[in-house]
Amino acid sequence: MPLLLIIVAAVFFVTAWIWYxxxxxxxxxxxxxxxxxxxxxxxxxxxxxxxxxxxxPKGKQPRHCRRQQ
Ligand SMILES: [Zn+2]
Structure with a gap:
């Protein structure tokens, strides 16, 4: 069922994007x-x-805008 896998993957990415x-x-x-x-x-x-x-620290990246906090 490749179609089902595609749907599951799409739902996962949309959810991850909204969460991000x-x-x-x-x-x-x-x-x-x-x-x-x-x-x-x-x-x-x-x-x-x-x-x-x-x-x-080396290897880390900021994720938030400081001015808005
Ligand atoms: Zn900023």
Whole structure:
């Protein structure tokens, strides 16, 4: 039943997308990594939309817009 599998996969992705959107405070927040401003064991990100800045441990990425919190 390939059709059933496709339907199940579609429902799963739509649900995941809605869940992701509801957990993201500002969908328009766009984070960019700035390696020049990062320390040896951290990652530095700044938001192109609101100008927020965030330092995180290496390998992590910010998900929320800080200005909206
Ligand atoms: Zn932002």
């Amino acid at each position: 959107r509801s957990n993201t405070l500002t969908p328009n927040c766009t984070w960019r990594e700035d390696r020049r401003r990062a320390g040896p064991d951290e990652a530095f990100f700044h938001c192109l939309v609101c100008g927020a800045e965030e330092r995180l």
